[in-house]
Amino acid sequence: MKQSVNIATIFPKHLFWDMDHSKLNLSRDKDIIIPRALYATTPDTFETDIQKLESLYSHKMIVKYLKQTKENISNKVCLLVAKRYNVEPFLRFSL
Secondary structure, three states: OOOOOOHHHOOOHHHHOOOOHHHOOOOOOHHHHHHHHHHOOOOOOHHHHHHHHHOOOOHHHHHHHHHHOOOOOOHHHHHHHHHHHOOOOOOOOOO
């Protein structure tokens, strides 16, 4: 895994609006990068967005950090990820 990648060249800068995206490290900051990369995804953009993440992280890491995050990731995105990786469906929010 490459460590020194400018994440803003891969994902939109606005996803990292509250931090200096140029200082993010792929290994150290995966708990930030993985959920933020999928924060604004939609069913129409999911395939492109998840492929970008998959070029950086394993399927297991993606699922792990989506399940652990406190970011406002939609349940639709969680279900799309679960379906893609054939894992038990998980939700970030439930009523």
